[in-house]
Amino acid sequence: MIWQLIAVIFAGLGAAGIGLILRQLSGKRLPRWIVPALAGVGMISYQIYYEYSWLASKQQQLPDSAEVVDVKYDSMFWRPWTYFFPLPVAFEVIDRDHLRTTEANGQHMVEFILYRFEKQVTDRVTHQAYLMNCGEREWVPLVGDERQPDASALHDIGTDTPLYQVLCETS
Incomplete structure (x- = not known):
């Protein structure tokens, strides 16, 4: 700063x-x-x-093994040019070197950590462990020290999203 x-x-x-x-x-x-x-x-x-x-x-x-899977752009009224050229304010990254793939009940599963970088006064980095079920196209956060799936936060994911493509189509 x-x-x-x-x-x-x-x-x-x-x-x-x-x-x-x-x-x-x-x-x-x-x-x-x-x-x-x-x-x-x-x-x-x-x-x-x-x-x-x-x-x-x-x-x-970022290290070479990191891959950006999402970028968030935003516009702000005090920066009128951002309505024409939106400003990058956050992005999400996964580290390919720390993926864990398993098979469970005939389903291909990938455990990964999603890092989120946010542009604020001081840059903010948060991370969360997730489990992706590639066959069902669902992902769920893993909570606690035991990394147990939080079934109430289950999300569907499309096959055209970069996160799904990086985790399921290349592993």
């Missing part, structure tokens, strides 16, 4: 410097407000760049 603030300040100073140079090159014909205006534009531009590059930078930090 502190590095982002420092980067925003330097982007503003750099853009203000460009405004100052442009004003000097024009023989001071450009108005004085061009310097703070360009500083503000520089700071906002960096912030927009940072927000849209968050997803790619976080994905680069």
Whole structure:
């Protein structure tokens, strides 16, 4: 967070410097407000760049065995450009190296941990263990230290979802 603030300040100073140079090159014909205006534009531009590059930078930090299975995009009224280009605010990842596949009653089962990364003031990471029944196309969270299935939270899943394809069609 502190590095982002420092980067925003330097982007503003750099853009203000460009405004100052442009004003000097024009023989001071450009108005004085061009310097703070360009500083503000520089700071906002960096912030927009940072927000849209968050997803790619976080994905680069993941291990090679991690695979993104869902990305959530959102629009915010205080960021009107996000209505045209929605902002990535969260994504979900599974780690292929930590999948456990089993057969139970003739059904192909995959136990996995789903990691959710959320972009907030400080990035938030949560994880939950799940069990996927590939034959029935159902998945259920595993709760407690014993990792018992929570049958009340059983979900159906379509065969076209990336989570199903990664877990059931490739394993």
